[in-house]
Amino acid sequence: MRRLFLIAATALLVASAGCGGSSSSNGVVNVTVWHGYEDIEGKAMTSAAARFNATHPKIHVTVTNYGNADYALQKVLTAIRGGAYPDIAYLYGSWAANIARSPTAVDLSSRIKEPGVNWNDFWPAERQAVQVGGKVIGMPALVDNLALVYNKKLFDQAGIPYPTANWTWDDFRAAAQKLTDPSAKQFGWAYVADGSEDTVWRFDALLWQAGGDILNSDNTKAEFNSPAGVQAATLLQQMATVDHSVYLDNGNDNYANLFNSGKIGMLFTGPWDLSSFPDVDYGVQVLPGLTNHQTISGPDQWVLFNNGSQRTQAAWTFLKWFTSPQQALIWSTQTGDLPIRASETQLPGYDAYVKKYPGVSVFVQNEANALKARPVIANYNEVSQAMGQAIEAVLLGKGQPQQELDQAADQADQTLATGQ
Amino acid sequence: MISRAARSEHVSGWLFVAPAALLIGIFGILPIGWAALLSFQNNDLLTTPTWVGTQNYHTLVNDPVFRQSVNHTIVYTLLFVPLSVGGSLALAMLLNARIRFSRFYRTAVFIPVATSTVATGLIFNWLLEPTYGVANYMLGKVHLGPYGFFQDPDQALYSIVAMTVWGWLGFDVIVYLAALQGVPESLVEAARLDGAGRWATFRHVVFPLVSPATLFLIVWSTINALQVFDEIYVTTRGGPLHATTVMVYYLYSQAFEFFHAGYAAAIAEVLFAITLVFSLLQLWLGNRRVHYGS
Structure with a gap:
């Protein structure tokens, strides 16, 4: 679960900008990411995409703000109905069961076994939140607790x-x-x-x-x-x-x-x-x-939507990169969000992160008090x-x-x- | 058989309206038909829909929140329409007088209409905030309140009425101003010479002459009021405790929060029927009461 990013207002103001984006003639695959991040987090998102684009010449990631994340599911569903939807969208954990019913959402259960993903490095609450039946419907985007x-x-x-x-x-x-x-x-x-x-x-x-x-x-x-x-x-x-x-x-x-x-x-x-x-x-x-x-604990996820195998592969490449320990720690340091992976706490930059955000270490320890999850039902x-x-x-x-x-x-x- | 001349006129007539008819067909008639179809389905917009006949309508009848939403919609409409139409006529009469800065006042009255609903909603959220808002602060100065406004289930709907009347008054005023400009000065003067006072002149000369504008505004405001949504979406979101859940808001939450698109379509059909009845009633009354000039 994520707070109201902006007051209900933006939900109306920010019309879901058409996502477009297909593979262009020069062999670059375009990937569109929808998110609801504002201010500091919004800038961190843009800079992450820029870092990725600079190091991956064959893929171009565009990030688009869809407004208030509280109403993202309906926007994404409307986009899917309309046939022009993003490759990746930030969606709340409580929607997992709804997303799992959509044939457009890509099941990541085989991809998370790929080398370099290190699935068990994510917190248990995050892993539970994206598993619906036999499917894995997303990659952990954020973990919170009260x-x-x-x-x-x-x-x-x-x-x-x-x-x-x-x-x-x-x-x-x-x-x-x-x-x-x-x-x-x-x-x-x-x-x-x-x-x-x-x-x-x-x-x-x-x-x-x-x-x-x-x-x-x-x-x-x-x-x-x-x-x-x-x-x-x-x-x-x-x-x-x-x-x-x-x-x-x-x-x-x-x-x-x-x-x-x-x-x-x-x-x-x-x-x-x-x-x-x-x-x-x-x-x-x-x-x-x-x-x-x-x-x-309210884990949220990045959900991958199928826009053809080429774009799906490119979008997966981005997600894998974005949720890697190094990138996740950069994200946490820029935004103050909790580490999404346990191994982040072992990285050299972790101390700087804890120093920058007073109180954040209590939240990291508090993750151990998150014993139960809300029911994952449609x-x-x-x-x-x-x-x-x-x-x-x-x-x-x-x-x-x-x-x-x-x-x-x-x-x-x-x-x-x-x-x- | 129609004559050749008449037929060619027929054809060219249809050709002229074809572009408009096509657009209305695609964006008006087709969705109406599709929504009607949807209302007989169990459809979550994700998986394959199933046909459920009239089940959605049966559920509606026994849905307490739906009944509340109908009540709220009707109460809202019955308050909004007379207040905005009546208020705007009074304001237009004032603004039609030859006073200094009348252009400025006219612009000022229209500004809320041109302001985005979202901005209006945000401002009212803070103005009407029970603890820290300006409204309660000012009322406190004259020993009134504090009121809960949007946060009190007994006051929220009336707060929405106040906010939307304020927001839409300017539009009605402009329509009335135009109508008032069309009232011949000679008739008003003749009435005065015959000894009619200000009220009698208004009641028997001005009011009948602007009645086409009144009919238009009543029909238009009613249709708008029955479909009120934006203002509620940006302020109370149907709450507290469903106190401002009107039909369109309920429809929205069923379709896009709970993914019961079929059920939402059934609500839309009921709203359509209510709107139709209201409009026909008004037009029928209007035909008997409205003065369209000679």
Whole structure:
């Protein structure tokens, strides 16, 4: 899962620029890559393509920004329908099952065995995320997890010690309350309360910590309305509607600006947000826990689409190069993203990367707390929406945890029963 | 049998409209037909579609979110159309008076129409932000609020109405201004000489004379309002808790978030039927009430 790269706006502004690109007469194969990277990451993407083009005279890679990555799947699907689609696209991990159904997506299961790929060097969560049935539908593009990011100055002002690795939900709730100051419009915590996957995946971490799960083991029935789910939703309810210590973000990513302005004490967020906080002296700690300190990891992938064998081969050459340890470390150093391969941590440049991004080492270690993954099923979006509505209702004080989660579970069960 | 002359006229007539007819056929009629077909399918836009008969329509009837979306669409339309058409007539009357800087005011009124919906949406998102937004700050100064606006399920739809009326008012004003320029000065003067006051002049002379513009605006605004989407997409995205899920937004999320293209097409067909009924009703009423001049 990836944050909203830009506010919903760009989704409309950036019309999917026609990809075109076929092999030209001089034997150079054109490859088109669609991505949603902005700013620093956007520049890093462009420079990666330039480095590749300079060293691979027979291939020319063009990178195109498709706007907000939250809506990328529909754009790519529309492009496939239209017959002019990219060779490679950045797509969220939660879409893996949808992508696997498209005959246009290239199955990489034999290619990942090629020498030089070193498949097992990728983190387990990444490898799981791209495997659907017997297929491998993409190469790992990014791995994230949620940790607790906090504003040190606000903690000092409130006279409370910084979060520790042993923090409990109670410690967390109490601190959030102390960090809240209505007169200064200052909140202890922020939660994205738009009912989207942003709302859901933060809840997932709490659900898992309480010992619950989203669905049963064979993905046929909802289980998020278990006592564990209710416990997690109740924490949100108490903090949002009783303590009023939570800033409810309506999905426009205001929380990042507000954290950077010193209006919010703590966030559950990932490494992608760190570059948005230049004005804050922040610390990073693993999530507060209940029975354990589980987090959720959201791997995303580069999916390869079949535009004929020549272009597919060229696109694969690029992907293999781009996800190699050396290139991945350059990427991480430029952007602050976590290493996608374990071996990156052994490379000489790794120390410089850790120094450049304070707190990032906590995220790297936190990858070990990512024990579970969201279900890889084609109708995950509908299950997620049902959960999102329930959590949103609880946060807004419009419903009770048990009742809302039960209702959402019914809806999810219906969706799962249709098996679409 | 038609005569040879008439037939050649027939042929050349068709030749003249052929380019337009072809374009409308390809981009209008054909997609309408295809969407109708789609509504009887189970189609995820990825795999081979299957024929399911009227199942999508049966599901629609029992879908609570769909019912909500119909309600929201109708409530929105019933608010948006009178407010924007009525408001614009009042504004146009003011702007039609000979006042200083009237050209400037006319331009100012039209600016929101020319501004991109995305920009408008972003600005309103911040203006109406409950904790830090300017709207609540100003209202607080006069001891009102704070309001949740887009974040309160009970206020979100009305906030969308306010934003879109503001955004579209300028267009209606321009149409009314043109119509008002066409009202003969002599008629207004005659009414005055007969002792009609300002209201009576407006009610019995001006209003009937601009009625063709009113009919056009009502039909046009209604069709637009029934299909409202952009403004919602860039602000509330159908939320909170489906409070601003209108038919087109629901259609969009079914087709492009959940990949139920067939189901989405069925929603589109229902919307088409509703639009048709509204438009026919308005045109029928219009034929009885609208004054098209001599």
